Amino acid sequence: MSDRKVSRRWSNRQRTRWAVVCAGLAVSLTVGLQGAAAASGTPVPPRPPGRVLAVPAALAGGLVHPDASPAGANDWSCRPTRKHPRPVVLLHGSAANAYNNWSMLSPWLKRQGYCVFAPNYGGAPGSPFKATGPIPESARQVAGYVDRVLKATGARQVDLVGHSQGGGPTPRWYLRFEGGTDPAHPKRNKVRSLIALAPSNHGGTVSGIGTLTTKLGLNPTVSAVVGQAWSDQMVGSEMNRKLDRGGDTQPGVRYTVIATRYDEFATPYHNSFLTAGPGATVKNILIQDVCPQDVSEHLSLAYDSNAAQLVSNALDPAHAQPVRCGLSLPVLGG
Secondary structure, eight states: OHHHHHHHHHHHHHHHHHHHHHHHHHHHHHHHHHHHHHHTTOOOOOOOOOOTTHHHHHHHHHHHSTTOOOTTBOOTTOOOOSSSOSOEEEEOOTTOOHHHHHTTHHHHHHHTTOOEEOOOOSSOTTOSOOSOSOHHHHHHHHHHHHHHHHHHHOOSOEEEEEEGGGGTHHHHHHHHHSSSOOTTOGGGOSEEEEEEESOOTTOBOTTTHHHHHHHTTOHHHHHHHHOTHHHHTBTTOHHHHHHHTTOSOOTTOEEEEEEOTTOSSSOSGGGGOOOOOTTOEEEEEEHHHHOTTOOOOTTGGGGOHHHHHHHHHHHOGGGOOOOOOOOOBTTTBO
16 A cells, blocks of 8 residues: 555656656747847747648638638627727638638737638638639629728728738729729728738739640630639739739738749749839738748748738838748648
C-alpha cells in the first residue's frame, strides 16, 4: 500500500516537472518569435493567426457549411467605433464561399475591433461554389449587401477586402456601374478602400488553360458547366473590355493590390495590378517583394499571415505595422 502511495507521489511530481518544462518551452518559443523587437523595447505588432493546413481545413468546412458565415462576420448589431469607423466587407472569390475564403481573416479583423461582414454571392443557396454567375449580376448583389451594411451600422462608407474575383472585377463593376461611387462627388462614395488579394483584374489565363479555351472558342461551353464567371474573367472578354474602358479606378477610392508571383489562376500575375486614374490612389504590392521567402499561390494568399498584415495596414494606414515575415506555403497557407 505504501509503495503505491510513493509511486503515486512520484508520478505526480513527474507530471508537475513536465508541466513546468512545457510551460518554459512555450515561453521560450514566444520570446524567440518576438526576437529583437522585444529586446529593443519596441512594441511587437499583432500577428495574424496563420496556420499550416488552414486552407484545406477551410475548404472542407465550406463544403459542409456552404452558407455559413466565417467566425467574426455578420454581427448585424455591431456598431463601428471612432478607431474603426468603416465596416469591412469581405468578398470571396470564384467557386468559393464566405466560410472557406475568410475563416482566417474575418476573426482576426474582428479581434482588432472592426465590424466585419461577409456575404455569399453569385451562387445558389446550398451550393458551396459561389461567385460563378455573371459578374454584373454578382456586382448588383454586392451593391444591395453594402447598402444593407450601411443601413444596419449607420456608417457612411465601407472598406472592401476581396480575393480573386471578389477583389477584382466584381467590386470594380460595383464601384463603376452599380452605385458604389459618385465620380462627380467622391465624398459621397459608399466605398473608401478596395483591398484585393490576387485579383483577376484585366482578365486571366489560368496558367494557359484560359488562353486555350478562348482560342478554341470553348469559353461558352466551359461556362455552361462552371458558370458565366469563367468567360467574364478571360482576357479580352466583353465584360473586361467594358470594365477597363475609361480606366481602372474611380475617384475617391484607395486601391491596394496584393499579388503573388506564384499565382496559378490570375495569370499573368501582373494583370492583377491597377493604374491610378484621377482622384484615386493605387498601391500595387508583390508579396515576394515584402517577404522573399513567401511561396503562397492564389488560394493560400487569403490564408497568408504576411498578406493579412498588409491588409490591416491598408485598412488603417495611419497605424501600419511592419510585416514580420513568416512561413506561408502553397495550398497550405501559414
